[in-house]
Amino acid sequence: MDPIMTIIIAIVTLIIGAAVGYFLSKKSVDKQNQELIDEATRKAQNLINDAEKDGEAIKKEKIFQAKEKFLELKSKHEEVVNQRERKVADAELKVKEREERIKTDLAEIQKQKDQIKSEKGNIQARTEKLNIKQKEVDTMHKKQVEILEKISNYSADEARAELIEVLKDEARTKAQAHIQEIMEEAELDAKNEARKIVVSSIQRIGTEQAIENAVSVFNIESDEIKGRIIGREGRNIRAIEAATGVEVIVDDTPEAIILSCFDPVRREIARLSLHRLVTDGRIHPARIEEVVAKTTKQIEDEIIEVGKKTILDLGIHGLHKDLVRIVGRMKYRSSYGQNLLQHSREVANLAGTLAAELGLNPKLAKRAGLLHDIGKVPEQESELPHAILGMQWAEKYGEHPDVINAIGAHHDEVEMTSLISPLVQVADAISGARPGARRQVVESYMQRLKDLEATALNFDGVEKAYAIQAGRELRVIVESDKVDDTKAAELSFLISDKIQNEMTYPGQVRVTVIRETRAVNIAR
Missing domain, CATH: 1.20.5 (Single alpha-helices involved in coiled-coils or other helix-helix interfaces)
Incomplete structure (x- = not known):
């Protein structure tokens, strides 16, 4: 408490x-x-x-x-x-x-x-x-x-004035020679600059090429599958040919079946269909028709996707859906050894680059370059030249008049009315004439590389010679005991001069002389 x-x-x-x-x-x-x-x-x-x-x-x-x-x-x-x-x-x-x-x-x-x-x-x-x-x-x-004035009977001012006159005459002579040299260099530089624009455009646009053919090879694991593909009394092979429009060749070639057709799209459909049928194991006419239908739908979807991706990569907008599909079909077509889609992409990029260099519209030039060969992929055979057919398609689907003219005029079928047209024609020629691009120039291209190396090997003291960068550079390795540094520079000039005077080549060839000295001793 x-x-x-x-x-x-x-x-x-x-x-x-x-x-x-x-x-x-x-x-x-x-x-x-x-x-x-x-x-x-x-x-x-x-x-x-x-x-x-x-x-x-x-x-x-x-x-x-x-x-x-x-x-x-x-x-x-x-x-x-x-x-x-x-x-x-x-x-x-x-x-x-x-x-x-x-x-x-x-x-x-x-x-x-x-x-x-x-x-x-x-x-x-x-x-x-x-x-x-x-x-x-x-x-x-x-x-x-x-x-000195007493000895020479000249005053300093008189001697200076006479010396200036002499120097003026010498300077004037040298200046004239220098001016002439500058004029020649300027003329050469102007030509080289024009070449440089074209060569630069070529070097920036490089694509892989595919050889055109009319057959495809379908590989199989064993020859027993050939009998299943042929079917009883050949009914399976007839069903495949009827559904795809491709000739199926079954011969003695081990573990391979040949598919022959001028249309690469149909060949691809037949190849993929055979792959699915062989993998599934069920091969009969009804199943063949079902698989071919599904594969055809898949290829059509892929064609559209390829066309969309191509125009997206090139920055082209507003292309009609049918033209997008035609662009996608180019993937399965070749021309003179070049894949048509890769060739068209290359021409588009080249035309765009050239147009930008000349201050023209590069987007319009790219569009014309991409579409210039659409006439080569008709679904049905046509008697018209591919340039005219492509021009008609472009006009049908509402393309720009400059694009239409460039397509029709790139092989001079119609008169050129636009500055874009010659650019597309030049880009098409560059893409086709580029070393290694087309099958018919591969041999001449390889021969030119061999001639480059042989030209260098003919000089004394040259040990090895290699043509690199598609023939745009020649590397020469010399023997160090026979060629000193001064002679190496002289040898580089002589080789380049001989190549310039005796060979024909696009662009320019850089000659690099390499002199290597090695000192080797063995410690025991």
């Missing part, structure tokens, strides 16, 4: 007891009541004494807690003071270190100032000596000029 409440209860009890005693005394109570009053008084006194003792104990406890709190706060305060003193000591140490560094730097700066002052004195002394020497040289020069 709270000590204060105990004291209050004791006081209240004492008052009550006193009141009762007073009341009882007034009423003349008996001795027993008096004893009760005395007992109540004693208890009240005892309670008061106990309350006083409890209060004293509480007081001492509170004083003790206050002392503990005071000591705790004092300890924290001393810790804070110690931390501040340590920080102040660290700061003082850093300041002292900084002062030491500053003193060292000041001493170094003073030392450098002294050195500079000393160097300045030396320079001034040297300058004075040089001035004295210069005066002596000027005096001697003046004396020599006077002596």
